[in-house]
Amino acid sequence: MNPDRRNRQVHDALDQWLLEGQIDNAAHSRIGELYPLTRWDWRSLGRWFLTFGAISLATGLLLFLREHLTFTLAKLAISLSVLTLGLFVVGRWLPRKGLKMLGSTAELLGGFSLIGVSIAAGMIYSDGSGNWPALLLIDFLVLLELSYALGNVLLLTLCSVLFFVWFGGCSGYVSGWGAYWFGMNYPLRFLGVSLALVAAGGVHLRCEAELPARYSGFAKVWISYGLFVAEMSLWLLSLFGNYDLIDRPWHLADDGELLVFNLLWALVSLGVLAVGLRLRFGMLVGYGVTFLIIQLYTLFFTQLAETLGWLASLLMAGGGSLALVIWLESQRQTRRVAISDA
Template sequence: MKLHIDKNEQEAIENAIAHWEENSLIDKETADRLRHSYEVKGFDWRRLAQYSFWIALSCIVLAFLSLFVDQEILQLLSTLYETPNIIICVFCALLSFLFYYLGYFNKKRHPEKLFTNESLIVLGVFSTATFIGYLGKVIDKGDGMYSFLFLLSIVIYTVLAIQLSSKTIWAFMLIALGIWFATETAYHSNWGFKFWGMNYPLRFTIFGILLTVFTLVLHNKWAAIRGFKQLSYIMGVLYLLISLWLLSIFGNYSDLDKWAATKQYHIFYWGVLSTVVCLAFAWYGLKKNDIIAREFGIIFLLINLYTRFFEYLWDNINRAIFFSLLALSFWLIGRKAEKIWSGSFLKKKDVPPKL
């Protein structure tokens, strides 16, 4: 049975086989066998399935939102307004259990139906979130302690992610963890924008550091969550680098009026810190062959540099010069990327390029 690949994968595989053959790592017979061991798919059905389920989930969300603009539906909802919150809470709990049940057993019986199974899991996650929201209404004491609900969702999602071996649920757990951190610190600062002298970007910078360190140092010590290490690492790095980028723009200000009245060079050091951290990630990724650190480091380094470019030059130079410099910078990046790509994938002096 031949391996089915797409056209992008075909080029990489052909380049690899040609490189091995040219450097006498494999003989001609082995190279020919490898070339005949795969075939290019005529149509990418996997991608169609992925996009179809994404669209289906989006349509479900749109259908839910449409309930609130249709007058007939609104009249029906108004008749259900008196339904006790506990009834809706129990209904959503049962609905989420049903979705998880279907997703889990469908995953066991048909593991190849990846997107169908994950769609059922996502619907279960949404139902769980609704259940927790109405549970909050049932037990609400008017003290604004919403962080307890997010903490509850973290516990539920963690247990479900481990029991169902679902990276999707684990991703939602990490998002809920970030929301819990934000609401918990906001609650203890009387819903102000600063907690212990830190605004939200600075707080989430520390949060991202803690999550990243936890992932790298402690994640392997628990077998139950070892399979989620890469996802936790990605989320931790994203929390950290996005927060640092926002910090480089807004500084540690909690008042937008004060920030708007401040010259950007007064918070230049945050931009320097963000750039240095991105460089450190890129260097570490290149040195240790860590793809996640390398890719995110380079991407956010470029984002930081272009953010500074807009901040300091947009109001200070002629627009024609501004866009000319912007075009030149992208051209240089493209040229350098082309050289790297050519050096990595097109080292085939004797193999003519495809037309």
């Protein structure tokens, strides 16, 4: 039997069992992952394209308005407020016509428009403090509530971006340092916050069977965002150490400190990989493998490349990458054959 056809039959049976209450959502998802319908996760890819399209459209509209229309700040704030309300109304109306994804995208555009409203209002009522991150904090809190009220995972993704920019802005620009993302002033702060984010995702995942279906995917956003922030923090800590003072020469961290953070980073990535393999959670496996590879390449280029010479180093790095890709592809083909023969 054709593997795709067989997998479709399995998914149809799983859907029927779920409707009849014979299995829960967690079992449905776990078993379904073993029988992929396509080689590519088109639904996930579609979400990314929708997100990119929403950002591009919002940016284009703002540029068009700026270039062809003359607004005072007050008129701009009012116009954006009307646009925000309209987008959220359309976002609620489209799913009734069977266009759920487009409805979610309209609400995402509404989220971007709401950020524009807060920025315009902030410029109108500015007291000269320059505390722009406070506006993003307000947007984050409002959109977080809307994400759950509307059950929109795209809005929750926007919230994660807002939180990163707000938190970095508070501890970066406002502190007077200005290094921001690469400084992440300071990495340990982000590492601590990431633990709370992953914990929130874990609670979501544990309660997924009891939560309404509209919250499907929320756990992955929390966990993915928390892991990304943690891994990026550990990457910076492994390179520069814990530069916890603005006037400290961060590039002079001693070898012992860098070794500790490198070991911690490796343990975290290995732990994420182990948990992902144990739970058959592909996202965790992807994070673990990706950042282990990044760490190996980072160590290679920071510790060995200068000694070996750049020509030899690039040849070794490129050859290693090709060998890794070939091995991963062979493993994927082996798994596909095993599934089709089962």
